Amino acid sequence: MAYQNLISEIKENILYITINREKALNALNKDTLIELADVVVFAGKTDEVRGVIITGAGEKAFVAGADIKEFSDYNGKQGEELAKKGQDAVFNAIEKSSKPFIAAVNGFALGGGLELAMACHMRVAADHAKLGLPEVTLGLIPGYGGTQRLTQLVGKGKAIELITTASMITAIDAKKIGLVNYAVPQADLISKAKEILDLVKQRAPLAIAAAIKSVNASIDNGNGYDTEIEEFGKCFETADFKEGVAAFIDKRKAVFFGK
Incomplete structure (x- = not known):
């Protein structure tokens, strides 16, 4: 660039x-x-x-x-x-x-x-x-x-x-x-x-994005709770969530790919 x-x-x-x-x-x-x-x-x-x-x-x-x-x-x-x-x-x-x-x-x-x-x-x-x-x-x-x-x-x-x-x-x-x-x-x-x-960088990229969106919603639309609930639910559909849980159970470091 x-x-x-x-x-x-x-x-x-x-x-x-x-x-x-x-x-x-x-x-x-x-x-x-x-x-x-x-x-x-x-x-x-x-x-x-x-x-x-x-x-x-x-x-x-x-x-x-x-x-x-x-x-x-x-x-x-x-x-x-x-x-x-x-x-x-x-x-x-x-x-x-x-x-x-x-x-x-x-x-x-x-x-x-x-x-x-x-x-x-x-x-x-x-x-x-x-x-x-x-x-x-x-x-x-x-x-x-x-x-x-x-x-x-x-x-x-x-x-x-x-x-x-x-x-x-x-x-x-x-x-x-x-x-x-x-x-x-x-x-x-x-x-x-x-x-x-x-x-x-060690954390799940899609979760990071969801967190930022939810925090911003607390100011932008006056009802950040709804955004938080929606984004929380979306996280369950990600491969990163499955990897994070598996790593926790296996007692190893998670490897996230933002998917």
Whole structure:
């Protein structure tokens, strides 16, 4: 996969995506969003990929926001379309992917950068990283799901505080409020994300996908219990279920094939 703004490679069933615009602090411009949309589709349809790690080039920024110059003269309709396209093609697509995505936050995660990290299923941050949604300083609000996902992760009161004050918080504080799963030294960032996915890779792929779908349903449709029941039943029809039970009875390690 050859991209202009991304570096992507698969190693040991993990797809590593690096947003490669270091001089622009990895800001999300239109071309980068198009490429992200493409690689998310690739991850979803490629059996070799069991999980995804997204990070930014360098140590200064994961993604320091969107490329403001590209939409500085937009009107209301254009702004709405910008948000809708981005949410549908990238941010929601990541959240709804059957493959687990981990954001490895290696520096500033601001605006669209924090929204990208929050769209991922898990977040690991370097302990020097800073996170925030500064859109109100531009006369805007978060447009790529930030108001919704931040509220889901940290609660209404804290979300409103962070959004309306435009305050940045450290990775350590982000961990305390549940915004990131782990805060680790920069040198350990990718290895920690890999450590999580190495555990995921040992589990049944179809069950992983069913679990992600069920968790998302708790927010998306207001009745995640029905989705959980349905997905639980579907698991019984898989070869992975039969293998998992047989391995448990035989006291051996299960070998899953996602079937």
